[in-house]
Amino acid sequence: MLYIVFTTGQCNLACKYCGGSFREDRVPWRVSYDPLKLKRLVEKDPHAVVAFYGGEPLLNPDFIRWVMDNVKAEHFVIQTNGTLYRSLEPRYWLRFSTVLLSVDGREELTDKYRGRGVYRRVMEAARYLRELGFRGDLVARMTVTEDTDIYLDVMHLLSSGVFTNVHWQLDVIWSDRWRSFPEWRDRSYIPGLRRLAELWLKSAEEGTVLGIAPFKAILSQYFWGIYGSPPCGAGVDSFSILTNGEVVLCPIAVYESWSRVGRVDELPALAPRHLVGEPCTSCSYYHLCGGRCLYAYMERLWGEEGFREVCLATKGLIEIVLGVAPRVRELLxxxxxxxxxxxxxxxxxxxxxxx
Ligand code: SF4
Ligand code: SF4
Known part of the structure; x- marks a missing residue:
C-alpha cells in the first residue's frame, strides 16, 4: 500500500498550476495529529510505501526525519519542488527509493509557470543528489501545458543525464480550459509522442531503455499487468494522510466529499473503494488506461465533452505505445x-x- 503523507499544506512557491499552499484550515501547515498513529498504521503493512507530499514537504523536514527514523516502511519516496534540498541531510536523501522533482522541461517553460530561477535550482538539486551518491530513481515530474513541446521538453530532461525517468501529467480538467486543447493535442502532442516513441524504439534496438515513464509503464501493463484502476491506485492501494490526520483518496482532492474517508487511526478508512465506472469500464482502452485520473473522472470540470477530449489524448498515447509493443516483445x-x-x-x- 502507498501512504501519501502530507508534511505541510504550505508551499514556498506559487506555481500557476495550483497557486501554492492549501488553505490552512483544510490542510494545516504543521502536523496536528499524533504521528504514532501513522507509525501504527504503516507498520501493520509489510509492503508499505511512504511518500512525503505537501505543500512543499521540505518545509517540514523535522517530520520527515521523525518518520524516517521511527517508522518502518519498505520504501520512502518524496515529491518535491527541489528548491529546499539543503534542508534534509544527505543520510536521509540516500534512503529514498524514489525522488520526484517537479520540473517542466526547458528553463524558460519551467520558469514561466513555476517562477524565475526555479529551473536552475531544481537542476542544481538533481545534480546535488547524484553527487551525493544517490542511486535511486530520480524522476523529473513535468506538468504539461499548451506551451509544452512534449518531444523537446522530455528530451531536454532526459539528455541532462541526471534523471532516471521522466514522467508528465497533463494540466487538464482541474485547470482552466486551454486556448484549444484539441488543437494542441492533434498538432503538437500526438506528433511529438510519435517522435519520442520512434526514438525510444531505436534506442531499445541498441539495448538501452530510455526512461520515458508512461511508455515503460504502459508496456509493463501490456506485458505483465502491473496496475489496476485507477493506475495511480487512488482509493485502492493508495491513500493520503493530511496533516490533520484525515485520510483522503487522492492527494489533490482534499476538499471533495467523495475523497474524504476517515482518519488515520480508523482502519476501515483504508478499505479499497473502486469508484471508476462507466464510460471507462466499457471502454476498449480501459485495461491499459484504467480510467486515467480518479479526480478527473469524479469531477469532470471540463464537462463531458472536455473529458472525451482528454480521452482522445490518452487513446492516442496508448495507440502509439501499442504500435511499438510487438517489436519490444521481440527485443525482450x-x-x-x-x-x-x-x-x-x-x-x-x-x-x-x-x-
Ligand atoms: S480512455 Fe477515457 S473512457 Fe477510456 S478508460 Fe480511459 S478515461 Fe475512461
Ligand atoms: S486521482 Fe488523479 S490527481 Fe489523484 S493521485 Fe490519481 S492521477 Fe493524481
Whole structure:
C-alpha cells in the first residue's frame, strides 16, 4: 500500500498550476495529529510505501526525519519542488527509493509557470543528489501545458543525464480550459509522442531503455499487468494522510466529499473503494488506461465533452505505445533489453502512469 503523507499544506512557491499552499484550515501547515498513529498504521503493512507530499514537504523536514527514523516502511519516496534540498541531510536523501522533482522541461517553460530561477535550482538539486551518491530513481515530474513541446521538453530532461525517468501529467480538467486543447493535442502532442516513441524504439534496438515513464509503464501493463484502476491506485492501494490526520483518496482532492474517508487511526478508512465506472469500464482502452485520473473522472470540470477530449489524448498515447509493443516483445525475447530494465514502476512510487 502507498501512504501519501502530507508534511505541510504550505508551499514556498506559487506555481500557476495550483497557486501554492492549501488553505490552512483544510490542510494545516504543521502536523496536528499524533504521528504514532501513522507509525501504527504503516507498520501493520509489510509492503508499505511512504511518500512525503505537501505543500512543499521540505518545509517540514523535522517530520520527515521523525518518520524516517521511527517508522518502518519498505520504501520512502518524496515529491518535491527541489528548491529546499539543503534542508534534509544527505543520510536521509540516500534512503529514498524514489525522488520526484517537479520540473517542466526547458528553463524558460519551467520558469514561466513555476517562477524565475526555479529551473536552475531544481537542476542544481538533481545534480546535488547524484553527487551525493544517490542511486535511486530520480524522476523529473513535468506538468504539461499548451506551451509544452512534449518531444523537446522530455528530451531536454532526459539528455541532462541526471534523471532516471521522466514522467508528465497533463494540466487538464482541474485547470482552466486551454486556448484549444484539441488543437494542441492533434498538432503538437500526438506528433511529438510519435517522435519520442520512434526514438525510444531505436534506442531499445541498441539495448538501452530510455526512461520515458508512461511508455515503460504502459508496456509493463501490456506485458505483465502491473496496475489496476485507477493506475495511480487512488482509493485502492493508495491513500493520503493530511496533516490533520484525515485520510483522503487522492492527494489533490482534499476538499471533495467523495475523497474524504476517515482518519488515520480508523482502519476501515483504508478499505479499497473502486469508484471508476462507466464510460471507462466499457471502454476498449480501459485495461491499459484504467480510467486515467480518479479526480478527473469524479469531477469532470471540463464537462463531458472536455473529458472525451482528454480521452482522445490518452487513446492516442496508448495507440502509439501499442504500435511499438510487438517489436519490444521481440527485443525482450532476444534478450536485447531485459524485463528488469523495462518494468516500471517497480512499486507504486506515485508515478501515476497515464498522463
Ligand atoms: S480512455 Fe477515457 S473512457 Fe477510456 S478508460 Fe480511459 S478515461 Fe475512461
Ligand atoms: S492521477 Fe488523479 S486521482 Fe490519481 S493521485 Fe493524481 S490527481 Fe489523484
Amino acid at each position: 525475447e532476444k534478450g536485447v533489453i531485459s524485463k528488469e530494465k523495462l518494468y516500471y514502476p517497480p512499486f507504486n512510487n506515485t508515478v501515476e502512469v497515464i498522463p
